[in-house]
Amino acid sequence: MSNHETVNEIxxxxxxxxxxxxxxxxxxxxxxxxxxxxMHVIDNIGLTSERTMSDTAKAVKVxxxxxxxxxxxxxxxxxxxxxxxxxxxxxxxxxxxxRGREAYKSHEDFHKDLxxxxxxxxxxxxxxxxxxxxxxxxxxxxxxxxxxxxx
Amino acid sequence: MSNHETVNEIxxxxxxxxxxxxxxxxxxxxxxxxxxxxMHVIDNIGLTSERTMSDTAKAVKVxxxxxxxxxxxxxxxxxxxxxxxxxxxxxxxxxxxxRGREAYKSHEDFHKDLxxxxxxxxxxxxxxxxxxxxxxxxxxxxxxxxxxxxx
DNA sequence: CAAATATAATTTGACTATCAAAGTAATTGG
DNA sequence: CCAATTACTTTGATAGTCAAATTATATTTG
Numbered sequence: 001m002s003n004h005e006t007v008n009e010i011x012x013x014x015x016x017x018x019x020x021x022x023x024x025x026x027x028x029x030x031x032x033x034x035x036x037x038x039m040h041v042i043d044n045i046g047l048t049s050e051r052t053m054s055d056t057a058k059a060v061k062v063x064x065x066x067x068x069x070x071x072x073x074x075x076x077x078x079x080x081x082x083x084x085x086x087x088x089x090x091x092x093x094x095x096x097x098x099r100g101r102e103a104y105k106s107h108e109d110f111h112k113d114l115x116x117x118x119x120x121x122x123x124x125x126x127x128x129x130x131x132x133x134x135x136x137x138x139x140x141x142x143x144x145x146x147x148x149x150x151x
Numbered sequence: 152m153s154n155h156e157t158v159n160e161i162x163x164x165x166x167x168x169x170x171x172x173x174x175x176x177x178x179x180x181x182x183x184x185x186x187x188x189x190m191h192v193i194d195n196i197g198l199t200s201e202r203t204m205s206d207t208a209k210a211v212k213v214x215x216x217x218x219x220x221x222x223x224x225x226x227x228x229x230x231x232x233x234x235x236x237x238x239x240x241x242x243x244x245x246x247x248x249x250r251g252r253e254a255y256k257s258h259e260d261f262h263k264d265l266x267x268x269x270x271x272x273x274x275x276x277x278x279x280x281x282x283x284x285x286x287x288x289x290x291x292x293x294x295x296x297x298x299x300x301x302x
Numbered sequence: 303c304a305a306a307t308a309t310a311a312t313t314t315g316a317c318t319a320t321c322a323a324a325g326t327a328a329t330t331g332g
Numbered sequence: 333c334c335a336a337t338t339a340c341t342t343t344g345a346t347a348g349t350c351a352a353a354t355t356a357t358a359t360t361t362g
Contacts, residue, residue, distance in 0.1 A: 053341095090339040090340065092339075
């Protein structure tokens with residue numbers, strides 16, 4: 001099998017299943033009541049004191065309506081708090097609860113482990129190669145995006 | 152920023168958005184009436200003469216009920232044909248129509264372009280490095296899977 | 303061979319994630 | 333001060349998914 005074919009095969013499999021795989025990994029652990037989507041919202045809210053709904057919706061790339069229901073559920077599950085801003089009462093600020101911060105850290109660790117596994121046995125030159133490839137993939141999608149009118 | 156952080160940042164972004172990105176790319180082209188999920192079913196059926204429903208469901212990692220409705224839609228859209236096996240009348244065989252094969256090839260080309268972009272400017276040693284890294288990532292997930300009882 | 307069991311697929315009922323559009327409440331700019 | 337804008341929520345719809353019930357057929361077994 002050529003290098004091209006090998007790379008294609010692994011990339012296709014990783015890309016097609018990555019969210020699924022990540023969700024399955026999530027379900028093994030302590031935060032099994034979170035979907036991968038919810039974990040990504042938690043990841044995006046992050047450890048910063050507070051964020052607005054609209055900033056978060058934009059960052060997670062969902063409509064604000066979608067985020068409202070997602071946050072409703074995360075509040076029910078005890079991961080997020082919501083309060084109305086007193087400066088501008090249209091604005092809603094959200095932040096992670098203590099449990100939310102624990103979930104955030106757990107997810108962060110998962111990614112750190114992944115990267116450590118990915119980079120193991122690579123010397124710094126090889127790490128540079130990987131970064132070049134990932135940047136190329138990034139640019140491939142940006143280029144396609146451009147035609148889709150996304151940039 | 153360290154190499155670890157850079158790799159983490161790009162991987163997280165790619166993994167979190169990859170299906171979304173691929174779907175958006177799909178919507179630019181000729182096969183805009185297909186979702187990325189449907190394209191992956193088409194990809195899995197492939198160019199081989201015929202497949203059973205159960206084999207396909209297993210490969211795509213959905214229940215057979217889910218596949219039934221997916222195939223219903225793909226038939227409506229003209230990408231897939233379905234017939235009952237005459238050897239075993241419980242079995243349903245599916246295969247791509249001519250339009251289905253065109254969609255398949257278009258998707259294949261997309262992946263080929265992606266890999267070509269990814270590998271551009273790499274010499275063969277560097278390609279080997281990439282394969283090593285991708286294999287590491289693959290194994291990281293396999294290892295996690297094992298604990299989840301997936302293997 | 304007839305009945306019980308197993309298999310392949312479909313149907314049903316439920317749930318999550320999503321969007322667009324309509325609605326509500328608050329702020330801002332003329 | 334009121335028209336337009338902004339921030340968010342609600343509503344109604346769709347896609348994708350599963351588990352469990354159902355249907356049809358095949359296989360096993362007493």
